[in-house]
Amino acid sequence: MNGAYNFVGDGDVGSWIKTLDAPRKLGARVLCPGHGPRGTAALLDDQQAYFRALVALVDARLVKTGVQDATALIEPLRATITANPQIARYASGTTYDPFAAHVEKVYEELTGRTLRVPPGAGLDARNEHARAHGHV
Numbered sequence: 001m002n003g004a005y006n007f008v009g010d011g012d013v014g015s016w017i018k019t020l021d022a023p024r025k026l027g028a029r030v031l032c033p034g035h036g037p038r039g040t041a042a043l044l045d046d047q048q049a050y051f052r053a054l055v056a057l058v059d060a061r062l063v064k065t066g067v068q069d070a071t072a073l074i075e076p077l078r079a080t081i082t083a084n085p086q087i088a089r090y091a092s093g094t095t096y097d098p099f100a101a102h103v104e105k106v107y108e109e110l111t112g113r114t115l116r117v118p119p120g121a122g123l124d125a126r127n128e129h130a131r132a133h134g135h136v
Contacts, residue, residue: 013051013106020048050087057081058106062115070115074103 023031024044031043057077062070078099081091091099107115 013055013102013109017048017051017055020044046086047090049084050081050090053081053084053087054102055106055110058103059110062103062107063110067113067115070107074100077103 024041028041030038031041032038033043054077057080061073061077065073078091081099082088090102104115107113
């Protein structure tokens, strides 16, 4: 799964970006993420780069947009993220796809408004995340 299946619905993306600095300070050479195979410290860099890029894109393209129009811009945001090879895997799920839910979460954090992602997108991601952790 390449570590690509992270759902942040119960977290805070801004805090998560900062939290990723802590394991880096430990100097670990091998990381075991909650989802996906083991990897190097590059996993921390990639995850941070993904969330930073997502926050910047949502801020630049969606924050001043109405909820209806913002929802229509999710796929163009995905295209921008997937054009970056370092972070493309985080926006191109194969088992389940949390990207729309990530956009929804960042939009809500930045605006205080609820973005309605395509039907089922957030629910599918939440359910798969729960299954991955043995909660279902």
